[in-house]
Amino acid sequence: MVVSNDEDRNMIKQSQAGDEVAFESLVRKYQQVVLNLVYHFTGGRADMTEDVAQKVFIKLYLSLPKFKVNRPFFPWLYRITANQCYDELRKIKRNRVLTFTELRADDHAAQDRLMNMHRLPPENGEHERLAQLLAKLMDTLPKQYRTALVLRDIEELPYEEIGAVFRCSVQAARLKVFRARLQMRRALRKLLKPVDADQMAECGTEGAGEKIYALYRG
Amino acid sequence: MLCIEVRRRLSCHLDGELSSAAQQEIFAHMTFCTACREDWELLRFGKQLCQSSRQTINPPARFAVSVLQAIRTQKNQRLMLWSHLGAMAERLLPAFAMLIILCLGFLFLTGDPAEVHRAGQDNRDLFIPPEEEVLLIARQIDITTDHVIKTVLEGR
Numbered sequence: 001m002v003v004s005n006d007e008d009r010n011m012i013k014q015s016q017a018g019d020e021v022a023f024e025s026l027v028r029k030y031q032q033v034v035l036n037l038v039y040h041f042t043g044g045r046a047d048m049t050e051d052v053a054q055k056v057f058i059k060l061y062l063s064l065p066k067f068k069v070n071r072p073f074f075p076w077l078y079r080i081t082a083n084q085c086y087d088e089l090r091k092i093k094r095n096r097v098l099t100f101t102e103l104r105a106d107d108h109a110a111q112d113r114l115m116n117m118h119r120l121p122p123e124n125g126e127h128e129r130l131a132q133l134l135a136k137l138m139d140t141l142p143k144q145y146r147t148a149l150v151l152r153d154i155e156e157l158p159y160e161e162i163g164a165v166f167r168c169s170v171q172a173a174r175l176k177v178f179r180a181r182l183q184m185r186r187a188l189r190k191l192l193k194p195v196d197a198d199q200m201a202e203c204g205t206e207g208a209g210e211k212i213y214a215l216y217r218g
Numbered sequence: 219m220l221c222i223e224v225r226r227r228l229s230c231h232l233d234g235e236l237s238s239a240a241q242q243e244i245f246a247h248m249t250f251c252t253a254c255r256e257d258w259e260l261l262r263f264g265k266q267l268c269q270s271s272r273q274t275i276n277p278p279a280r281f282a283v284s285v286l287q288a289i290r291t292q293k294n295q296r297l298m299l300w301s302h303l304g305a306m307a308e309r310l311l312p313a314f315a316m317l318i319i320l321c322l323g324f325l326f327l328t329g330d331p332a333e334v335h336r337a338g339q340d341n342r343d344l345f346i347p348p349e350e351e352v353l354l355i356a357r358q359i360d361i362t363t364d365h366v367i368k369t370v371l372e373g374r
Contacts, residue, residue, distance in 0.1 A: 032276070038275075039273055040272075044271060050281070057285045131271045153268035154268045
């Protein structure tokens with residue numbers, strides 16, 4: 001988590017005045033954060049991460065004159081990043097071309113192929129399979145729940161920060177995360193075969209994700 | 219503890235925000251309630267799934283430079299668009315001026331529309347029916363007899 005401070009304020013002020021060197025420093029400071037965020041918001045689409053991150057910084061540069069320096073910078077950057085990512089995902093969905101053979105409802109392999117056609121080709125590791133499963137689950141969630149889950153469970157932001165991103169109270173941020181988790185659970189239940197809770201509990205905590213996934217897949 | 223209470227607290231439990239007493243209560247409930255245990259395991263699995271997907275993407279060495287380059291290109295494109303619009307305006311300026319002059323001239327020639335309307339009304343007031351016109355002419359040339367008027371009218 002990067003905390004905005006006086007150094008940030010100075011860089012923002014100078015960038016607003018048209019200083020490209022100051023803006024470059026700002027980009028250097030936040031590039032890793034933005035790249036990680038983009039990667040997670042787009043559901044692990046590594047091929048588009050860099051392009052989208054670049055667009056985020058261009059958008060940031062263009063809207064910097066409107067930014068009030070006394071306000072926290074980080075939540076604003078988060079919002080710009082999230083909006084840009086969802087715009088890109090919408091574009092991908094809009095431009096997706098379906099063929100008649102791929103449209104058959106019973107052909108799940110073709111549907112999976114279509115859903116993941118903009119992701120990197122999967123490798124044969126458990127980690128990749130889990131990442132694909134998560135991406136599929138995230139695709140079923142509404143925008144704000146997806147953001148809430150990324151911020152809380154992937155980026156591990158405190159609820160105060162999540163509230164600042166959503167421009168709501170801490171309590172409302174908690175509620176959003178709670179609802180997002182419930183929806184995720186519902187989607188998981190639909191997607192995977194039901195397994196006995198005892199079997200799941202036996203998986204323990206260390207590497208439980210992989211074990212439960214293996215149980216579900218049979 | 220009731221199922222509804224347990225399920226409401228599961229998210230907090232997942233964040234590790236519950237007291238140890240509350241955690242004990244939840245675990246005690248889950249030893250006999252399979253539905254709540256399954257909910258808990260699914261929630262835990264969801265969180266683990268998220269955590270397992272966490273990646274650190276290292277920015278390419280020239281990322282910041284490429285961002286600045288992209289910004290410059292965009293700026294140049296905007297400038298080019300404005301200069302194109304400016305050149306087009308310069309070329310269209312004489313035609314536009316001519317159009318304005320023509321419009322003004324037309325207005326000047328036709329006059330004020332309200333006045334034109336009023337003039338039309340006045341002309342209608344001045345209209346004289348043909349019989350009255352004949353009488354007027356007859357009076358002018360001092361012929362007043364009905365016979366002459368009749369002859370004139372028949373002649374018309």
